[in-house]
Structures are given as C-alpha cells and as structure tokens.
Amino acid sequence: MILSKTTEYALSILSYMATRTDEVYSAEYLFNELKIPRSYLRRLLTGLSKFGFIKSSLGRKGGFVFAKDIKEISFYQIINTMEGADAMNTCLLGFSCCIVDHPCVMHDIWMEARSKMINTLSNTTLADLKEKYQQDLLKNLRSI
Amino acid sequence: MILSKTTEYALSILSYMATRTDEVYSAEYLFNELKIPRSYLRRLLTGLSKFGFIKSSLGRKGGFVFAKDIKEISFYQIINTMEGADAMNTCLLGFSCCIVDHPCVMHDIWMEARSKMINTLSNTTLADLKEKYQQDLLKNLRSI
DNA sequence: ATTAAATACTACAAATAGGTGGCATTTTAT
C-alpha cells in the first residue's frame, strides 16, 4: 500500500529496464527517462547491483544490465529486498503480540487479503511486464 | 502492508478502546496497557480527538471516549485519515504518470487485489472488532 | 597518451518521522 520512495524507485528502474533487456542503461540515461534525483539514482543503481538484480560494467560505454533472467525477478522479490525482509509479513495493526492474546477480528480477513496480494506480486515477474509492454506497442502500431 | 508507526499506534489505541466503549480512558492508563511512548501517545490522543474519532474531557477523571458510534469507524477510515488522504489510492509502483503511457502489466491485477483489501478494510468497523472480542471472552469463560 | 564517459565510494546536507519534557489549564476530591 505504502512503499518507501526508495522501493518505488527500484520498481520504476527495473520495470523500465525490463522493457528492453538487450540494452545497457547508463545512470544518466535513466535519469533523463525516469526523473529520479540524479545522485540518489546512481546510489540506487549500485545498490541494485549489490542485491544481484542487475550488474554494472565500468568505463565508457559502461552501464547496467540485468544480472539474471527477468523471468526470475518477481515484484514481490524486489519489494521484499528493498523494504527489508518480512516487511510484508507483519501484522496489519503493527502489533508484535496481539492485543487481546488471540487473533483479532481483522486477522482472518486481513491474512486472506494479504496473501492474495502477495500471491499476485510473487507470480508476476518483470518478464510478464515486458510481454505486456510489447503487446501494447503492437496494438498501438496496428491502430495507426 | 507497511503503515507508518503513527498509523499503527492509532489503530492500536482505537482497537483497544473499542473493547469497552463505556469506559473513559486516560493517557496514562493507555500507556500502561499499550506501551506506546508516553509523550507521543498523548500527542496522538489529542490528534485523534481533532480528527473526530474520540473526544476528550478535561480535569481530574478526564480522559478520552469515542466521539461517535464505533459502527461508524472503519479501519479504512482510520488508516486513510492517519496516512493522509489517498495514501491508499496511488499506484503501487509510485508512478505519478504511468511509465509507458498506458496501464502496465501490474495494473489490473494490482487494482483488483487492492480494491479487495480496501473493501475489507472499509467493511470492517471497530464495532465488528468489539463483537469478536466479546465472543472470544465468552468462549474463554466457558472453557474454564 | 590523452580525454571523455562511465561507475564506485564516501562524507555530508536536508527533510521527514518519531519522541521528549515542561508549563498552562481544567476539573474533582479533600
């Protein structure tokens, strides 16, 4: 529901990169496309490299490419990695131990809604995003 | 998924107060029960008054009670009020305008999952919580 | 070789969120 800006940036970067996986993306290019604050973007990119989503090449003509098949990168993974493990596994109400020593009225309802969302996020990968993007491109071409 | 601590505190306070609506709760009492940092809790309580969820009475024997029927207070309302309007209405990916000028692959899936969650949160009120709490109490008594 | 274009690293600055403490005011009990 509410992701940190950093996580949103990460999703944005990786989603954008996923649309053309053959390309090497420089920080400067991504800055122009995504308008994420320049310096922060650079830090995020090295961060995403360290997390293993992408890898960098140094020097002129250097930049970033995916470090693994984008079929292997789900939205859930990205969010979880960026927000820190278990950010999505805690109680909605933020109670470490439940308020009345047994599940509150929200519990079942919330767990169900949340697990559905987690399923969705787990089952959707950057590859799905790429596919959808390309289909949309085609549709647009046809309608000219 | 990830609510601010402040919102979690608000949920915690109101949920706790909902278990016995006839009582006047002092900040000090709630502090002992909920272990929310004392000074911050006091600020939150006056905040919740301003938002109209509860109302305060001054002086000795003063404290806080609900300002309206708890049937009228949904979890969604609380979260939305505390997080600031529309915190739950923005794109998962945090894009202000979508990355490729048309809905991304996540859109339908995400909107569905989210609207389900919002429905759940909207349809569940503090009154539901109270009811569940009292049923659980009864069950415990019977099993002695 | 030199220069240009890229990332790596790092120390710092700014903004936001979370938390504290003190003093004023109100009400009730004695």
Place this chain on the structure above:
DNA sequence: ATAAAATGCCACCTATTTGTAGTATTTAAT
C-alpha cells in the same frame, strides 16, 4: 482553598530516509 490528576499546547531533540557533491577509478575512442 489546595492539591492531585487529568488534557492542551508547544518548543525542542533524535533517528531515519532521502538527496547532494566531489573525488577516485575504469574503459573506450581519438
């Protein structure tokens, strides 16, 4: 009347997140 127990208000402090800037390093083109 006075003291005690409560909230209201406010200025400040601390921690975390977000953002900046500069220097060092690597690579490719010339």
